[in-house]
Amino acid sequence: MNKTLIIDCDPGCDDALALLLAIRKGGYDNIIITTVAGNVSVMRTTFNAQKVASMALYSLKENRSQAIEIYSGNAMSLLGSAPNVMSVHGRDGLGDVPIKLYPKGLSPVEINMKLSATEKLKKIIEEDNKDTRYDLICTGPLTNIASALSLTPNREKFIKRFEKIVIMGGAFKHRGNIT
Numbered sequence: 001m002n003k004t005l006i007i008d009c010d011p012g013c014d015d016a017l018a019l020l021l022a023i024r025k026g027g028y029d030n031i032i033i034t035t036v037a038g039n040v041s042v043m044r045t046t047f048n049a050q051k052v053a054s055m056a057l058y059s060l061k062e063n064r065s066q067a068i069e070i071y072s073g074n075a076m077s078l079l080g081s082a083p084n085v086m087s088v089h090g091r092d093g094l095g096d097v098p099i100k101l102y103p104k105g106l107s108p109v110e111i112n113m114k115l116s117a118t119e120k121l122k123k124i125i126e127e128d129n130k131d132t133r134y135d136l137i138c139t140g141p142l143t144n145i146a147s148a149l150s151l152t153p154n155r156e157k158f159i160k161r162f163e164k165i166v167i168m169g170g171a172f173k174h175r176g177n178i179t
Contacts, residue, residue: 002132004030006124008073008117010038010140011048012089018139019049023056023068028135031066032124034117036073038083038140040093045140046072046111048093053109068109073117073144083141121148125161135164142167 005028009015022031033053035045053068076082090096115123121144124134138145149155159165 002030003028004032004132004134006032006034006121006134006136008034008036008121008136008138008140008142008144009049010036010040010042010045010093011052012039012045012085012093013095015039015045015139016048016052016094018137019052020056022137023053023066024060026066028066031068032120033068033070034073034121034144035070036117036140036144037075037077039085039089040091041082042072042075044093046070050109050111051094054106057109058106069120070109070111071115071117071120072111072113074147077141077143078146117144118147118151121145122151125149125152125158126154134162136162136166138165138167138169 005022007015007019007022009018011019019033022028031053033049035042035049038045040048049070053070057066057068112120125148149158152158
């Protein structure tokens with residue numbers, strides 16, 4: 001059975017760490033990274049996902065055949081606002097720390113330009129592939145998930161498709177991590 005992890009995220013400093021841990025830990029045949037605007041623009045979060053995933057794979061000593069796919073998602077919330085916390089995470093979302101992107105010998109993980117994150121998630125939800133087990137981790141705004149669900153006629157398939165769903169989802173009866 002194929003094990004695939006989907007990480008829906010807005011890579012700033014916190015999500016970069018989650019991506020590093022997921023890639024380094026292993027245990028999955030494939031990792032699908034879907035990005036969304038949040039800490040910074042979706043263009044930047046997608047580039048950050050590519051940078052972090054490429055560096056994580058490059059740093060692995062053992063030869064791992066793990067496949068990583070990256071899909072760019074929603075640029076705005078469903079209400080039309082473009083979230084941005086550059087004052088917290090820096091202009092690039094990674095604290096504006098200069099990082100050499102491509103050390104010698106590093107092949108960057110490619111960004112899939114054929115499908116959006118929403119289209120990829122919708123496709124996964126609707127497929128009848130019983131040979132693949134999916135786990136879903138959401139660490140950013142849930143816009144991609146909401147968009148995919150809004151396009152899926154049978155929303156019960158969403159719950160049945162994933163063995164595990166983990167959401168980093170704010171605070172209950174508290175203000176949360178706002179500045």
